């Protein structure tokens with residue numbers, strides 16, 4: 001009897017703490033497609049808005065078909081919440097539909113527009129809704145931290161229980177909360193990274209959040225880069241973030257969103273600091289839409305941009321240990 005009760009408790013814990021299958025390397029690779037700034041729900045009462053959303057769905061289908069990624073990272077401004085009345089979760093579901101059709105798991109960080117729907121659009125509501133899908137790996141971060149999307153995801157080895165890579169997420173705020181990355185979040189990142197290093201060993205790691213700090217533009221002006229920086233990177237309260245990023249030895253790539261006309265990727269030492277490609281037809285910019293692809297491997301990572309028309313641009317290879325950057 002006691003055992004049965006205990007078993008029941010375990011089952012409940014198991015269901016609550018896993019959403020679907022763990023993320024795993026396959027054939028030595030773990031491939032991520034970054035969809036950023038999709039801006040669904042813009043101008044829903046004119047013909048223009050719904051057409052943009054349909055076109056954005058087409059971008060995602062194209063990328064998922066061409067790349068067959070293992071995982072999708074939505075890096076914020078998935079919705080233009082300020083234009084949406086009460087059905088923000090309906091739009092959210094629409095955004096997820098390409099991943100559902102392609103059976104591709106995903107996770108979200110929030111941007112500065114997602115939580116601005118008149119009703120039912122706040123971060124927690126969207127997070128809870130997202131988590132009702134088995135393919136969702138989004139996690140509600142610690143309650144005592146600023147924001148909601150502060151968490152990490154372990155990526156396991158093929159057919160093993162060993163963690164072979166980690167993806168970290170931060171909530172850079174905006175919308176109903178301030179745009180910032182707070183000292184507490186930075187401390188959380190630092191500590192979580194080091195605890196994970198102890199536990200998993202020096203596995204390659206990447207970090208994502210929506211709004212980049214201005215130091216990314218300084219690096220664009222001095223570093224070795226691919227792509228464009230056509231929008232000025234504005235000040236963001238995030239003191240210590242850039243320095244902390246540089247101090248984490250196995251953090252090899254950071255990717256952000258927010259600036260639709262930036263899609264650079266710059267190297268400094270053994271890291272790439274990048275911005276995703278504008279993936280949605282909502283929001284400003286006249287450029288061809290696409291998705292930054294990030295492929296983690298054992299001794300290197302590769303990133304490129306897959307365009308909606310299936311062309312590939314800006315392919316870079318970063319070898320973790322000898323800092324070699326190769327543009328191909």
Ligand SMILES: *[C@@H]1O[C@H](CO)[C@@H](O)[C@H](O)[C@H]1NC(C)=O
Nearest residue numbers: 044045085086087090091094
């Ligand atoms: C949300 O509601 C608006 C207004 O009723 C409607 O025009 C729109 O199609 C809805 N969108 C979705 C994705 O359900």
Ligand SMILES: *[C@@H]1O[C@H](CO)[C@@H](O)[C@H](O)[C@H]1NC(C)=O
Nearest residue numbers: 015019020021132133134135
């Ligand atoms: C989600 O997974 C559970 C447990 O495997 C399964 O019972 C349920 O049908 C799945 N839901 C969907 C919508 O696929």
Ligand SMILES: *[C@@H]1O[C@H](CO)[C@@H](O)[C@H](O)[C@H]1NC(C)=O
Nearest residue numbers: 228230260261262263285287
């Ligand atoms: C940046 O500006 C250049 C020059 O106007 C243009 O050719 C390019 O398409 C723009 N790129 C992006 C990503 O906005």
